[in-house]
Amino acid sequence: MPPKFKQNTSKAQPEATPLKSPTRSKVGPPVKYSIQSNAPSNSSNGPRVLYWFRTDLRIHDSPAIHHALSLEPSAFIPIWTWDPHYVYRARVGPNRWKFLLESQQVLSDRLKELNPKQKLHVVREGPTTVIPKLIRKWKIDVLVFEKDTDAYAKDRDKEVFEKVGALSKELGREVKVVTTVMGRTLFDPDELVKKNGGKPTMTMAQTVKAAEQIDPGDGGKKGEPRRCLPTPTWLPDPLDPTEMDLSSAAEFQHEVPDRKPDVNEGQRGLDKEEQHYENVAGPNNDFAVVTLEEMAIDPKMAMTPHKGGELEALRLLKSYIDNEEYVGTFEKPKSSPADFEPQSTTLLSPHHHFGTLSIRKFWWDVQEVFEKRKKAGKTNAPEPTNFPGQLLFRDMYFGAQAALGWAFAQTQGNPIARFIPWHLQSNYSDSPVGEHLLDGTYNVDDEKAEEYFRRWKEGRTGFPWIDALMRQLKYEGWMHHLGRHSVASFLTRGGCYVSWERGAEVFEEWLIDHETACNVGNWMWLSCTAFFSQFTRVYSPIAFGKKWDPEGHFVRKYVPELKNFDSKYIYEPNKAPIADQKRWGCQITGDGIDTGTEEMAKYPKPMFDFSEMRSFCLDKMKEAYGAHLYGDDPKVLSGEWKKIFEYPEGGVKKDEAAGTMSKPKKRTRSVEEHTDAYGTDADVGYLTDEEPPHKAKRGNNTKGSKGGQLKLDGIVTRGKK
Template identity: 30%
Template sequence: MPHRTIHLFRKGLRLHDNPALLAALQSSEVVYPVYILDRAFMTSVMHIGALRWHFLLQSLEDLRNSLCQLGSCLLVIQGEYVEVVRDHVQKWNITQVTLDAEMEPFYKEMEANIRGLGEELGFEVLSLMGHSLYNTQRILELNGGTPPLTYKRFLHILSLLGDPEVPVRNLTAEDFQRCSPPELGLAEHYGIPLPTDLKIPPESISPWRGGESEGLQRLEQHLANQAKHHSLPPVSLQGQLLWREFFYTVASATPNFTKMAGNPICLQIRWYEDAERLHKWKTAQTGFPWIDAIMTQLRQEGWIHHLARHAAACFLTRGDLWISWEEGMKVFEELLLDADYSINAGNWMWLSASAFFHQYTRIFCPVRFGRRTDPEGQYIRKYLPILKNFPSKYIYEPWTASEEEQKQAGCIIGRDYPFPMVDHKEASSHNLQLMKQVREEQYRTAQLTRDDADDPMEMKLKRDHSEENLTKTKAARMTEQT
């Protein structure tokens, strides 16, 4: 007998390459396309800020319009996730629930709860992988049951797997016509809430619009541009997708991946706890224009270039402030439109040299790195207009301009824009010594207390220690600045 199916949209707010939705349409007499807006979950677990709320609502609007064009609709139901499923399975006589398989622990728990509900109420649950290129479990199996902790090892495992599966075919109106649409009036009853309904500030809107249609257009433009530059992995789009897959794989098998404590691949570091310094970094008041412009763009637009993410993360952690990567990760999680459990935490561990990355002597200078990228400081002038009248030679270090030059620029440092909150040279040199001590201490501890060759942190420390011994000249460059 054909199913009566609820298809749950979660992360995959799209119609193209959606294997779970295609399976629902092929096996059902009626399909209810549902998005459950669990506000408590979104704020307490996902920690999304105002920009991300707007982006989500835009994405739902686009999905609704695409479904309407194919003769269906989107039902947005507000409430606690499992209770919403329980109520509507009974209300609509549902025999099947379909959804994307996800790897984040909270989504795994959510799916497990739905499966438990299915056993209780007698409906089937079908989840299919659609959010990653490969089945991460297969990668783990080929690596002996543990995640590959280096990109090189990861690529080797992929070479054994071969190419990823091709996308499933695009959905058509005929696919939806084979099923009955939801009853008339449901779409109006379960409409998409307005930002005001959710008490979201209306001015908090990014220039980046959400939705599958916008995403596909940007992808086509990016591919057209890439074809002109002939970029290769790891900097090409393909290379970046593999980095994404790498972090997804490691996160899927690492307990407490978004935390330092209890995380077996993460160095245990006694970071400083300094709420005032953290606030200055978060609110673009560090006194370093390059860093403050980055944090301003992040707050205004919800997006920054990956090199800007590197600079901001290094400054907060091992570069200047010695504040935990967890604190920076939380800020990015709130503000980034593309915030992602695996990629966000993975990159913060990487850039703080807490995991994956062993070349900790490389520190991004908050002056020279930006100047080399943008000598005229146009980026700073755009996002920090208070500094726009400074000559280019001062735009990255406005505190070095004379008082008269500051007056001519219309910005007095210390009054209109803050002095640098740290001496970068002193802070980075001190932090470099701290990082060296941390790694040496934890390596010695691992040698004394562990006899488990399979322990991921011990293997990492041994590998890094060997590489450091083989490259003493590099490690000796204590003041190296990128």
């Protein structure tokens, strides 16, 4: 008889042997739960288990699935709840929806492979209302899900706990709620915080020190993430279809959510009513995965070439792991932000976010490569710039977020966020879950800053490196880490002097790998709000791209109107003689709204003098640092900071003459003295001042290939003819 779990070890466990103590094998999985290897049929007297998938859309190395199956269920019902919070209140663009829906479909197919009666049951209602109803209707005994330390998730899960507790009393029988360890990070973020003295993890050193005190609980060493768990090879049945059917349940009152406010309204694209909440089990009453069309999202707007789903994640991981040289020598600062097809880093981040790839599998597979290389006398790249270091950075941000909750993702009330009187600051409102939460709007204190922000977002700043990166983000949903450095520095302290929160919101909307902890943490880092403070290190929007990609292949792909420009002008096309601009089919003029014609495109001039704005920002940063204010300071919360920085009380602050931001003061030091083409994150070795060699290049890297032009059909629309 086949065991319920596939053993990922060289020594398969003997059949019908419940494992009492965890054992370790080379690649990993100690077996924490007893494995019953009876015939693959439902246990007749086991509990009915409702399994709630969230950010764990996989069957490999899943602590919660593992636990659920160890209960030997008489029925196992895997669900996904279609939470209106993510549909209407969190910013999610078409690309991320596409990635999620693909991931769900692949998961559903994977479940079906394990048992033809199984699938992912998508229930189209918020979890806090639908779960108690499902428990009642399906006579569930145990609800199982994986822990999540995101601020929203914590509140939501607490509410589910309370509601199930109340239901349990009402029904007069025990309904258990089991939350298993978090599978989305290497270490439990709450544990990291505990071992860090109750404080947010703010540096790599703190994170590693805290991790070193955590026992993985599987026989492994302190400081090591726990080993991977086996993949199930069989699943129990759900209930029979008549019992599953919700349409016939008179007591099942489907709650259609309030659509307003809908922060995603502008990007649905199809001129039709949304249908995804019409029926709790979908239009065919079969719990099918929602479609983009049902959400009124135009599939043409979901252009990302990056595919969701566990199989793609495992395929990608294997392709890297098979390339031992790449894994062993990978150093983030040496990977090029200008590489594409393939990119220079793994692009596994969206899979980590949705849990289509276990973060621990990535960790342990890399460790195995390191071991192999060590045995062969080869050296491996050092932490933190190597792959394990990258994963630890991720945990660091999760630890910081876990300690601070909602406050982590905003300035007001945030004790780690240095207060900087940026333009376009967030508006706040009191809220039932806490004081001073972002209300989703921002204050346009300066029209010019608003224009800079719009042009940055839409990739029409007139700086081709910045515009190429922003268009890559918008259309593909991903950007290399150092590209993110460039555009984040440019929007905040190294160009536009616009609040990091505006940038984080755009990333939230467009990234397929959006992860609040990492996004907010990195935006605070790049804007020198928290984690990093060397604000004199500014990325040049010209020199930085040029260093990596002198020929401008990346710019030519994503800003195709410049594709014929000579390399000499590709980063500063405004400097090209007019006759050449005409010859190359693109005039450098305007603000980028009028994109010209097929015959003669238009690309904007730089929207400002970078050197001037850089100096202006440096002065402002110096002033802000001098004031020593943080987000939780009473002067920040009360608005008294406006007096300190002579900030306008409200409305739009315009320069008398031209409606520009208050004039940049001339600095005594030259721009060159400050402008560091690479920037330096000495603390973490993100970047070095060295010439960036393409050391950790992937096998068939096509950087520099002629085939790199992007066919941006429908992207860069040519206006009037």
